[in-house]
Amino acid sequence: MAATILLVEDEPGIQELVKFNLTQAGHSVLCADSAEMATGMVKHSLPDLVLLDWMLPGMSGIDLARKFRADGRMKNVPIIMLTARGEERDKVLGLETGADDYITKPFSPRELSARIKAVLRRRAPQMTEDKVEIRGLSLDPVSHRVTGNGTPVELGPTEFRLLHFLMTHPERVYSRSQLLDQVWGDHVFVEERTVDVHIRRLRLALEPTRHETLIDTVRGAGYRLSAQPA
Amino acid sequence: MAATILLVEDEPGIQELVKFNLTQAGHSVLCADSAEMATGMVKHSLPDLVLLDWMLPGMSGIDLARKFRADGRMKNVPIIMLTARGEERDKVLGLETGADDYITKPFSPRELSARIKAVLRRRAPQMTEDKVEIRGLSLDPVSHRVTGNGTPVELGPTEFRLLHFLMTHPERVYSRSQLLDQVWGDHVFVEERTVDVHIRRLRLALEPTRHETLIDTVRGAGYRLSAQPA
DNA sequence: CGGTATTGTCACGAGTTTGTCACAGAGCTG
DNA sequence: CAGCTCTGTGACAAACTCGTGACAATACCG
Structure with missing residues (x-):
């Protein structure tokens, strides 16, 4: 169940908090402040999961998600979006972002944990038929x-x-x-x-x-x- | 890849969400709240695929699946069952009644999409009369x-x-x-x-x-x- | 009705694949 | 360098897979 998670979040406070919770849950956490930084970090080793803030300075979370999906290597890495309240759930899940799930801020550690577990569990039988x-x-x-x-x-x-x-x-x-x-x-x-x-x-x-x-x-x-x- | 999909689901929230995602993916979606309504809807035109909730008020999803399978016209229309978590036993039962696949709730749009694609592809190249x-x-x-x-x-x-x-x-x-x-x-x-x-x-x-x-x-x-x- | 064609099952055997081991060699630590 | 751990390598036996020929049951047909 322990996994390597890439957290992309610009607000230092939230980043710290989430990182702390994930580490407590036994995961390894890599943090990125921006989409650009995240892009660099996946160059040489892939995370098991990406936690992606919806709103980021510069390239937005959505754009990054799209970019990841276009990248062959990242295509199969599940993405969970972090959104502020009031942002349409359908928008997040639907609009060709390729996100696997989303969580509305503020969220409890338990909820975060549960979502991650669910997404990771689903990833397992992931036999793609792609060449x-x-x-x-x-x-x-x-x-x-x-x-x-x-x-x-x-x-x-x-x-x-x-x-x-x-x-x-x-x-x-x-x-x-x-x-x-x-x-x-x-x-x-x-x-x-x-x-x-x-x-x-x-x-x-x-x-x-x-x-x-x-x-x-x-x-x-x-x-x-x-x-x-x- | 675009298909006409019949969605049978009584919970309005889930129905809306799934419908939205499917529409985004380019499919035409017909919604039914109950087995009876679904039965009526396939009278005059066949969908390419049926998404069927396991638990429905009145006639259950499994009964409807059986009914569809018994109906000659619907016999070849693939069915994907939507089940709540923990209904493992039912999964077997579902596949026995002729469901082509099943998805456990909660599921991500990507997963849904992948299953639909797989099922449609499996059925797609039907025996033709061509040389x-x-x-x-x-x-x-x-x-x-x-x-x-x-x-x-x-x-x-x-x-x-x-x-x-x-x-x-x-x-x-x-x-x-x-x-x-x-x-x-x-x-x-x-x-x-x-x-x-x-x-x-x-x-x-x-x-x-x-x-x-x-x-x-x-x-x-x-x-x-x-x-x-x- | 007899004869032929088709089909499903089985048992045997050649050939592959696979898990395990023992040993040699490579790499790290102090 | 000595001692230890980790990995590469060749060999081997057991398990498995697949091709093959034979056979009985059934369907088909004149």
């Missing part, structure tokens, strides 16, 4: 085909799911147990080191396409699929 | 004839439907159970491995036309008819 493409490697869930620089790649079912998960969550380190949860399923009892072996098999399978370095080992933390060449 | 042609293999539903590179091919009824389905949905992997649903029919009880046998018979029948490699086996996933030669 993913990174650094010349393309994976199509529908036709179940993987191609690297034109060369077709043969993968077993598990390797396929693993690669799919990593490609839909690039630039983010996942521990072995997180990968087991996400790729194998929460309830499965499998040794953590098994992940290593599958990562290896993936790397081997990708070798002919010169994509060996796509998956980084982050010592002591887990693995990460990097969107940019090292 | 299909792929890689020199042609199938004519009207004359019930199949020709591969000039050579006529003899197929049994089931093989014919299977090939027809695959040819109208190329480059897409289907699991055995999906194929059973689509080719054999939704509620037929047949062993999954039966699909294998029919795939084999298809391949055998296509052998004289040198189309053996038309149907790929995707290990752990199902079968796929590939539009391009390997």
Whole structure:
């Protein structure tokens, strides 16, 4: 349930308060004062969730949400809007913003917690059917085909799911147990080191396409699929 | 992607919200407050999709779903159930009565949108009467004839439907159970491995036309008819 | 009615996939 | 550098998947 949350909020008081509550709830919190700052912060690692103030100086929350949705990497990261009272709920949820939920200020910690939990829970069975493409490697869930620089790649079912998960969550380190949860399923009892072996098999399978370095080992933390060449 | 959607929901607030979101997404929305009203509304024109609240005053959502399924005209209109949280048991029941999917309240517009898209896509490419042609293999539903590179091919009824389905949905992997649903029919009880046998018979029948490699086996996933030669 | 075609099921076996382990090597710490 | 931890690697056995041939039940048809 613990998650990395990006909080975009310009009022220092509210920012502090929310951050405190989220930290208490066991989440890691990254704060940004502006849309620009937020944009920079998601460059190299993705949050699990974005808390986005509706009104921001400069680029508004709505614009940022739209921008995130347009960005392939951020497309699947859920967004919760923070709105002042009186702003139309329909407007927030509906107008092509792509927000997943909204909360009206002032809100209680409990409410915030509940919304976050709900959104995170929904995110779990998020099997998109969209084709993913990174650094010349393309994976199509529908036709179940993987191609690297034109060369077709043969993968077993598990390797396929693993690669799919990593490609839909690039630039983010996942521990072995997180990968087991996400790729194998929460309830499965499998040794953590098994992940290593599958990562290896993936790397081997990708070798002919010169994509060996796509998956980084982050010592002591887990693995990460990097969107940019090292 | 735009569709006519019948929304059956008694709570005015939710009805309004959902209607707003659907309209924003480009759909036409018809609203009904009760099962009786919904029944009347489908008398003269069919929606593309029904969004059905689980709990309704009077006739419940599940009864209405059953009624729709019994009605020949509505039999092929997909139904998505809206359920309150914690009605897990009902989910099973709902799917049994012929609902195509279900969404747990509260749900986000994005989630709703995604489900609708998925359900519509699943139903969309219905069997047409048009001739299909792929890689020199042609199938004519009207004359019930199949020709591969000039050579006529003899197929049994089931093989014919299977090939027809695959040819109208190329480059897409289907699991055995999906194929059973689509080719054999939704509620037929047949062993999954039966699909294998029919795939084999298809391949055998296509052998004289040198189309053996038309149907790929995707290990752990199902079968796929590939539009391009390997 | 007999014969043929179609269909669903099964059992067997070759070939794959997968989880686990043991060991080697790499990386960090002091 | 020594000692420790962490990761890469090759091997292996068990589990699983799929193709295949055979068979019985049923439908179809002249």
